[in-house]
Amino acid sequence: MYPANFEYARPSTVEEAIALLGKYGDDAKVLAGGHSLIPAMKLRLARPKVVVDIGRIANLSYIRTDTHGRFAIGAMTTHAEIAASKLLKTKCPLLPETAAHIGDVQVRNKGTIGGSLVHADPAADYPAAMLALNAEMELVGPKGKRVVRVADFFVDLLQSAVGPDEILTEIRVPETSSAVAYIKTEQKASGFALAGVAAVQSLAGFRIGVTGVAPKPYRASAVEHVLAKHKSPKSEEIAQASMLAADGVHLGMDGMRPTGPRGQAGVEAIPIKAPHHVAHRLVVAAEHLSDPRHPRATIARQQDLAAAHHERLR
Numbered sequence: 001m002y003p004a005n006f007e008y009a010r011p012s013t014v015e016e017a018i019a020l021l022g023k024y025g026d027d028a029k030v031l032a033g034g035h036s037l038i039p040a041m042k043l044r045l046a047r048p049k050v051v052v053d054i055g056r057i058a059n060l061s062y063i064r065t066d067t068h069g070r071f072a073i074g075a076m077t078t079h080a081e082i083a084a085s086k087l088l089k090t091k092c093p094l095l096p097e098t099a100a101h102i103g104d105v106q107v108r109n110k111g112t113i114g115g116s117l118v119h120a121d122p123a124a125d126y127p128a129a130m131l132a133l134n135a136e137m138e139l140v141g142p143k144g145k146r147v148v149r150v151a152d153f154f155v156d157l158l159q160s161a162v163g164p165d166e167i168l169t170e171i172r173v174p175e176t177s178s179a180v181a182y183i184k185t186e187q188k189a190s191g192f193a194l195a196g197v198a199a200v201q202s203l204a205g206f207r208i209g210v211t212g213v214a215p216k217p218y219r220a221s222a223v224e225h226v227l228a229k230h231k232s233p234k235s236e237e238i239a240q241a242s243m244l245a246a247d248g249v250h251l252g253m254d255g256m257r258p259t260g261p262r263g264q265a266g267v268e269a270i271p272i273k274a275p276h277h278v279a280h281r282l283v284v285a286a287e288h289l290s291d292p293r294h295p296r297a298t299i300a301r302q303q304d305l306a307a308a309h310h311e312r313l314r
């Protein structure tokens with residue numbers, strides 16, 4: 001299927017792009033890697049009159065250290081560049097590990113971290129890692145720059161904090177130890193997460209992000225709280241904590257109700273490093289909560305997603 005007709009604009013600076021978004025308002029859409037927007041346009045779920053391609057803007061694709069010792073990643077950096085980054089592999093290994101899980105080679109070569117985060121697909125991989133890393137995002141709009149912490153960034157299903165006249169320009173994450181993990185079970189055809197869990201362990205405790213299960217990604221705070229009581233949690237303690245994987249979380253979409261005993265999948269945890277152990281257990285718990293193998297659940301979820309696409313991407 002072909003998209004409806006649209007005008008194409010190719011600004012060469014962020015300022016030009018912002019001016020175009022201001023001029024065309026809701027009729028305009030930013031184009032980054034196109035791997036979410038173009039399929040939505042082909043399905044006529046998105047019908048922008050003007051597509052603002054930010055792919056030729058210089059300096060939106062980079063991975064570097066900032067003055068605070070964090071890692072600054074340009075919004076147009078592709079999943080493949082993040083997966084291959086030696087700097088991130090050494091200093092912030094959760095991001096390359098997560099990026100390597102996204103889609104297939106073609107998706108990773110074209111899709112961008114900025115596009116993925118702004119799109120806020122409830123089954124996307126990065127959001128879990130962003131929450132586990134306590135990332136922050138820099139947005140530029142007509143009034144200048146503003147910084148949004150990850151806790152405020154994912155607003156709802158397919159809705160991020162980025163306004164229609166704003167552009168996400170940079171994502172910042174801290175250095176971490178190597179005690180990190182991202183584990184997911186995926187939808188076989190697309191690779192999207194049915195349940196994905198990112199875990200970071202530091203001296204301050206665990207930070208755990210979950211994606212794929214609810215309308216928006218969330219931190220498994222109840223699990224973090226229980227694990228904080230253990231310096232080096234044992235397998236049974238992790239299994240116990242994993243039962244709280246969605247405690248206090250609004251699962252939202254129809255067909256995404258818990259149907260089985262939480263976290264009792266009978267899958268053995270992998271005794272590698274604690275975060276792997278934790279993420280693996282939690283992914284199993286999260287799977288049960290979303291019950292993805294239930295055909296009705298999957299259909300209801302797809303219908304919800306299509307409706308939300310229609311609403312948000314018009």
Ligand SMILES: Cc1cc2nc3c(=O)[nH]c(=O)nc-3n(C[C@H](O)[C@H](O)[C@H](O)COP(=O)(O)OP(=O)(O)OC[C@H]3O[C@@H](n4cnc5c(N)ncnc54)[C@H](O)[C@@H]3O)c2cc1C
Pocket residue numbers: 029030031032033034035036037038039054075076101102103104107110111112113114115116117118119121123124125126162166167168169190191192193
């Ligand atoms: C077959 C297939 C499999 C996939 N599998 C996975 C998977 O396993 N895991 C996963 O996480 N994702 C998956 N994806 C999605 C993929 O990661 C997309 O690349 C990503 O979601 C969107 O990034 P993009 O650069 O292509 O953005 P685009 O499609 O260009 O844009 C997406 C949305 O974000 C907006 N936007 C983009 N960049 C900016 C910006 N800098 N500022 C403001 N607004 C912006 C656009 O206007 C649009 O609304 C898959 C996609 C496909 C087609």
